[in-house]
Amino acid sequence: MEYQRIEMQEKLLFALMGKGYTSGKLGRDQKMEDQDTIDSPNVMLTVALYSSIWCTLYFTLCLVNYKRSYEWNVRLVTALHALTVTGLGLWCAFVQGPWPFTDAGGRSTPLQQQTICLCLGYFLFDMSWCLYYQTEGPPMLVHHILSIAGLSVCAITHWYGTELIACIVGSEASNPLLQLRWFLKETGKYDTVFGEIVDAAFMLLFGGLRIGVGTNLLYSYFNQDTDWLGRIGGFALYALSWMFMVNIITYAIKKYTKKLKKWKASSSDKKSELKDKNITDKSEVIVTKDNNHNVRARKVLQNGFITSKNIQNKIGSTMEQLATDDVIEFSVSRTDVITS
Numbered sequence: 482m483e484y485q486r487i488e489m490q491e492k493l494l495f496a497l498m499g500k501g502y503t504s505g506k507l508g509r510d511q512k513m514e515d516q517d518t519i520d521s522p523n524v525m526l527t528v529a530l531y532s533s534i535w536c537t538l539y540f541t542l543c544l545v546n547y548k549r550s551y552e553w554n555v556r557l558v559t560a561l562h563a564l565t566v567t568g569l570g571l572w573c574a575f576v577q578g579p580w581p582f583t584d585a586g587g588r589s590t591p592l593q594q595q596t597i598c599l600c601l602g603y604f605l606f607d608m609s610w611c612l613y614y615q616t617e618g619p620p621m622l623v624h625h626i627l628s629i630a631g632l633s634v635c636a637i638t639h640w641y642g643t644e645l646i647a648c649i650v651g652s653e654a655s656n657p658l659l660q661l662r663w664f665l666k667e668t669g670k671y672d673t674v675f676g677e678i679v680d681a682a683f684m685l686l687f688g689g690l691r692i693g694v695g696t697n698l699l700y701s702y703f704n705q706d707t708d709w710l711g712r713i714g715g716f717a718l719y720a721l722s723w724m725f726m727v728n729i730i731t732y733a734i735k736k737y738t739k740k741l742k743k744w745k746a747s748s749s750d751k752k753s754e755l756k757d758k759n760i761t762d763k764s765e766v767i768v769t770k771d772n773n774h775n776v777r778a779r780k781v782l783q784n785g786f787i788t789s790k791n792i793q794n795k796i797g798s799t800m801e802q803l804a805t806d807d808v809i810e811f812s813v814s815r816t817d818v819i820t821s
Contacts, residue, residue: 524598524636531602535562539606553667555610556660562603563656569596570650573642581647581698586707589635589642597642600649601632620728624721628652631714641711647698648718651690658683680736684729691722 535558542554573593574581589597608625611617617625631648635641662679665671699719703712 527595527598528602528605528636531599532605533602535603535606539610551614552616553664555607556663558603559607560657560660562600563653563660566596566600566603566649567653569599570646570653573646574650579643581643582701583705585644585647585702585705586641586711587643589639593642593646594636594639596646596649597632597635601629601636604629604632620721620724624725627717627721631718634710634714641714644698644702644707644711644715648715651695651698652718652722654690655683655686658686684733687729688726692726695719695722 538561539555539558542557543551546554546557569592573590573596577590577592578584579587579590604625608622608629611622611625631645635645658679662671662676662683665673665676665679670676696719699715702715
C-alpha cells in the first residue's frame with residue numbers, strides 16, 4: 482500500500498504537469514491496464530462541458546423566469562444540482578459500490594468519475610457567480626475553494642472517488658431544503674407551519690449527515706489503509722462542516738429561545754384573562770322592583786355589593802328591558818337570562 486501512495490502522488494504531479502503517467506500495478510484490488518495513462522485534457526474538457534451546461538441552464542431560467550431575481554434562478558440551479566448529484570451518489574454507494582466505510586482509498590469507477598466532473602463543473606460555475614455578484618461571505622467562499630480543490634484532484638487522478646462521493650451526498654442532501662427555506666422567505670411564507678417544518682428538517686438533516694454520519698465516516702477512513710492526501714482532504718471538509726454546524730446551532734438557540742419567551746408571555750396573558758373571566762362568572766346581578774315600580778339592582782361579589790347606579794352603567798339598556806319583571810337573576814358574562 483505504501484507503493485500505491487507514492488504512485489498516486491507521482492500521478493498527481495505528472496497530471497498537473499500535463500504529462501501522462503504509466504503504471505503497471507494493481508490499485509486496491511482493482512486491475513489496471515499496463516498502460517494506464519491519466520488523460521487530463523479529456524478531464525478538463527468534460528468539466529468544461531458540464532460547467533457550460535449549468536451556465537446554459539441558468540441563462541435559460543433567467544430568460545424564461547425573467548420576473549424573478551438572478552439569485553432566485555441561480556438557487557433553482559443549485560437545488561437541481563443537489564438533487565442530481567445526491568441521486569447519483571446514492572446509486573454509487575448503495576448499488577454500484579464500493580462502500581465508503583470499508584473500501585475507501587481506491588480508484589474511481591466510471592460513474593463516480595462522471596459524478597465528480599459534473600459536480601466540479603457546477604462549483605466552477607457557482608464560484609464565478611458568487612464572485613461576480615459578491616453575495617457570499619468568506620465561509621462559503623472557503624467552502625467552494627476546498628470543494629473545487631478536492632474535486633479537481635479526484636477528477637485528474639481518477640482516485641478517491643468512493644470517499645468523495647460519500648462527502649458529496651452528505652453535503653448536498655440537505656441543500657434542497659436550504660433553498661426551499663430561502664424561497665419561502667422570498668414569497669412571505671416562511672413564518673408558517675410549513676416553514677417551521679422545513680427549518681427543523683434542514684437543521685436535523687444537516688447535523689445528522691455532516692456531523693453524525695460524517696464523524697463515523699472520518700473515523701472509519703482513518704482506520705482504513707488510506708494515504709495522507711485523502712485524510713487531509715477529509716479532515717478539512719469535516720472541520721468546515723463543524724463551522725457551519727456551530728452557526729446553525731447558534732441560530733437555532735436564538736430562534737427557539739425567542740419563541741419560548743413569546744409562548745410563555747402569551748400563556749401568562751391567557752391565564753390572566755381566564756382568571757378575570759372566572760371572577761366575573763362568580764358575580765351575578767339581582768334586579769327587583771317594588772310595589773311602586775321602582776327598580777333596584779345589585780351585583781353580588783365575593784367582597785360585597787355594588788350600587789344600582791354602577792350596575793346600570795355596566796348593563797345599560799338591559800336594565801330598562803328587565804324593569805318589567807318581578808325578580809331577575811343573570812350572569813354578567815353570559816347571554817342567557819333566567820326569570821322567576
